[in-house]
Amino acid sequence: xxxxxxxxxxxxxxxxxxxxxxxxxxxxxxxxxxxxxxxxxxxxxxxxxxxxxxxxxxxxxxxxxxxxxxxxxxxxxxxxxxxxxxxxxxxxxxxxxxxxxxxxxxxxxxxxxxxxxxxxxxxxxxx
Numbered sequence: 001x002x003x004x005x006x007x008x009x010x011x012x013x014x015x016x017x018x019x020x021x022x023x024x025x026x027x028x029x030x031x032x033x034x035x036x037x038x039x040x041x042x043x044x045x046x047x048x049x050x051x052x053x054x055x056x057x058x059x060x061x062x063x064x065x066x067x068x069x070x071x072x073x074x075x076x077x078x079x080x081x082x083x084x085x086x087x088x089x090x091x092x093x094x095x096x097x098x099x100x101x102x103x104x105x106x107x108x109x110x111x112x113x114x115x116x117x118x119x120x121x122x123x124x125x126x127x
Contacts, residue, residue: 035121
C-alpha cells in the first residue's frame with residue numbers, strides 16, 4: 001500500500017509508514033510519541049572511484065542528514081555482496097546504527113546494501 005502523506009510504498013501489514021511515521025491504516029491514531037526519523041543505507045561513489053563508502057542517509061525533524069558513513073573502499077562499480085571488505089564495512093555501519101537506537105524495518109530497498117531503519121523521535125517535554 002502507499003502512504004497517503006508521503007507516497008512511500010509500505011508493507012500491506014504495516015500500521016505506520018516507515019519513512020514519515022504517519023498511520024497508514026484506518027483506526028490507527030497518531031500521537032506525539034509515534035513520530036519517527038528514518039534512515040536508509042545508500043552507496044556513495046567517490047571521485048574516480050577512490051573513496052566510495054556506504055552512508056546512512058536519514059530524514060529527521062529538520063530534514064535530510066547523513067547519520068554516518070562506512071570507512072572508504074575502492075570500487076570501480078557498485079559494491080559486491082561477495083566482497084568481504086564491502087560486507088564488513090556495511091556491517092560496521094549497521095552496528096553503529098543499532099547501537100545508536102535505530103531499529104531495522106522489514107521494508108528493504110532495491111539493492112543488497114539498502115537496509116532501512118527507523119528511530120523514535122522523543123516527544124517534546126510538557127510545558
